[in-house]
Amino acid sequence: MVDTATHDQLVAEMTGGLAPSEADLPPFAGSDPTEPSGEPSSARLGVPVTFSTSPRFYFRQLLSGRDFATNDPIAAQMVNFVYAIGDRQSGEAVLVDPAYDVEGLLGVLAADDMRCAGVLATHYHPDHVGGAMMGMQLEGVAELLEQVDVPIHIQAPEAEFVRTVTGLTDAALVQHQSGDVVSVGAVDIELICTPGHTPGSQCFLVDGRLVAGDTLFLDGCGRMDLPGSDPAQMYESLTQKLAKVPDDAVLYPGHRYSLESSATMGVTRERNVVFRPKTRQQWLAAFGG
Ligand SMILES: [Fe+2]
Numbered sequence: 001m002v003d004t005a006t007h008d009q010l011v012a013e014m015t016g017g018l019a020p021s022e023a024d025l026p027p028f029a030g031s032d033p034t035e036p037s038g039e040p041s042s043a044r045l046g047v048p049v050t051f052s053t054s055p056r057f058y059f060r061q062l063l064s065g066r067d068f069a070t071n072d073p074i075a076a077q078m079v080n081f082v083y084a085i086g087d088r089q090s091g092e093a094v095l096v097d098p099a100y101d102v103e104g105l106l107g108v109l110a111a112d113d114m115r116c117a118g119v120l121a122t123h124y125h126p127d128h129v130g131g132a133m134m135g136m137q138l139e140g141v142a143e144l145l146e147q148v149d150v151p152i153h154i155q156a157p158e159a160e161f162v163r164t165v166t167g168l169t170d171a172a173l174v175q176h177q178s179g180d181v182v183s184v185g186a187v188d189i190e191l192i193c194t195p196g197h198t199p200g201s202q203c204f205l206v207d208g209r210l211v212a213g214d215t216l217f218l219d220g221c222g223r224m225d226l227p228g229s230d231p232a233q234m235y236e237s238l239t240q241k242l243a244k245v246p247d248d249a250v251l252y253p254g255h256r257y258s259l260e261s262s263a264t265m266g267v268t269r270e271r272n273v274v275f276r277p278k279t280r281q282q283w284l285a286a287f288g289g
Pocket residue numbers: 013123125197214222
């Protein structure tokens with residue numbers, strides 16, 4: 001079970017010295033709706049991947065405190081990324097980890113003539129799905145459901161945690177297994193369960209992109225000392241579950257903890273310290289606490 005006391009621990013996840021200040025960050029163009037891929041290659045590390053050329057594909061990377069929740073200092077400090085993925089022709093999009101500012105996020109979709117058709121939740125932490133944190137109540141999926149009647153897609157092992165943090169019941173949740181596909185119009189999104197940061201963390205593979213939540217950042221990975229964390233599972237997730245993701249796929253993380261907002265998996269596998277150990281034993285010795 002998750003109790004509210006654990007939420008104070010979560011704060012350190014986003015303020016543990018990994019996140020540069022906004023003043024250090026370069027200008028960001030990823031929120032430009034005229035850029036179908038969501039982000040120009042100049043803000044990305046690595047060889048540009050060949051994304052879908054279909055004008056139907058809709059993808060946006062939105063930074064908390066800048067692209068939404070613009071008057072929320074906590075959202076700005078946390079540097080969460082929310083993603084919108086959809087099909088321009090059908091006008092449907094899913095939001096990945098909508099938190100802080102539900103109205104603002106729905107407004108982004110509306111301005112693009114898109115409507116919210118569902119939520120993909122990477123994991124249960126309140127900065128991703130809403131809930132109590134630092135003595136405050138963050139908006140999230142519960143508030144979103146007051147505006148739109150849509151399914152919340154999670155991995156089954158995360159259900160108990162999501163219910164506790166958001167107050168939602170099972171009726172609001174669609175519990176998945178790894179490998180399931182969620183379709184948004186003609187866009188298919190594969191769900192990959194990647195436990196380690198939490199028991200049912202999941203990543204999303206779509207159109208040569210990996211939307212990774214707090215499983216994998218450009219530098220480092222999600223913390224493994226929080227309720228439900230498991231370093232051994234994280235090792236398996238990074239080296240086995242994500243092994244199928246090709247080097248030219250682009251990693252889109254759950255937080256902007258690096259100067260760049262995305263990088264190819266090839267560059268990430270070369271540069272990120274979590275891919276440096278050669279064996280499970282080495283990995284656990286380095287990162288398992
Ligand atoms: Fe997290």
